[in-house]
Amino acid sequence: MTVRIISTGISLVQDNGRSGYEDMGVPRSGALDQVSYRLANMLIGSSAEPVFEILSGPLMLRTDKPLLFAVTGEAVVKIGSSKAASQTAQVLKAGEDLTVTSLGPNPAYISIAGLTVPKTLGSSSFDTLSGLGYPQLKAGDEFEVSTVELSNPQIGAFSNWSRSRENPVIHFLAGPHKGNLSGSWKVASISRTGIRLFGNDIKTEYSSSLASFPVFPGSIQIPPSGEPVILGPDCGTTGGYPVAGRVITADLHRLACLGSGQIVHLESVDLDFAIKAKANLDRELSQAVIRPSSLGLW
DSSP states (O other), rough: OOOEEEEEEEEEOOOOOSOOOOGGGGGOOOOOHHHHHHHHHTTTHHHSSOEEEEEEEEEEEEEEOEEEEEEEESSEEETEEEEEESSHHHHHHTTTTTEEEEEEESOOEEEEETTOOOTTTTBBBOOTTTSSSOOOOOOOOOEOOOOTTTTOOTTTTTOOOOOOSOOOOOEEEEEEEOOOOEEEEEEEOOSSEEEEESSSSOOSSSOOOOOOOOOOOEEOOOTTTTOEEEEOOOOOOOEEEEEEEEEOOGGHHHTTTOTTEEEEEEEOOOHHHHHHHHHHHHHOOOOOOOGGGGSSSO
């Protein structure tokens, strides 16, 4: 069976990203909001399958047979002209249209059971920097998916995950270069390659002409302007600007929720804090999806 893209704004195919090719200059890429991505897969009973990442504008698709899907992130979901739930695994019937509009600033995600997308270097993710992966979605694109059985135990599963709407605190590990990042910053711009901040005067003891060295998503570079750039999933694999810190893994998903002009607070932490925060996040996510079979008798 197939699902067809009817119309779309800016929407991409993303998965867990491609790793192991950094030494060849290949960016990791992958979902911008890893928490929403993981939840979207968990809702349909998958782990690291490709999803549709909606960055702006509505995405409309149609199926020729029943399929199982879920939408995560802040979004308006419609089946035909009727409003439908997000954060819930449900069935789209044959011939029905599904329209998902991201409310931003974070992307919305559509997971579909059995969605098949060609892979490049082990991943279907589209990398906006190198152009690797499945190209930006367009009307007329078709994908093979699995037909859902009405006895599928995932139908009706829902997520109780919620994220604070307040100005976030982003924790980071300092170094390897010196630079006082702690404090409040304003978001100047955001893209899949990185987030530019402004509002404070930061100085480093290094020039802007360092020999290139490895960088990763979450690395906080300090260009000559002194305005930090937090690298995103589509960042390059090397850079020559000083790096004053790296966002801890547990907080990377918070970066996807930032909007232009928003205030963000950077706070330095130690490695023990980072390890515990990652463990806490994984534990919370493991309990975030509730399936009908676990509710017992009503």
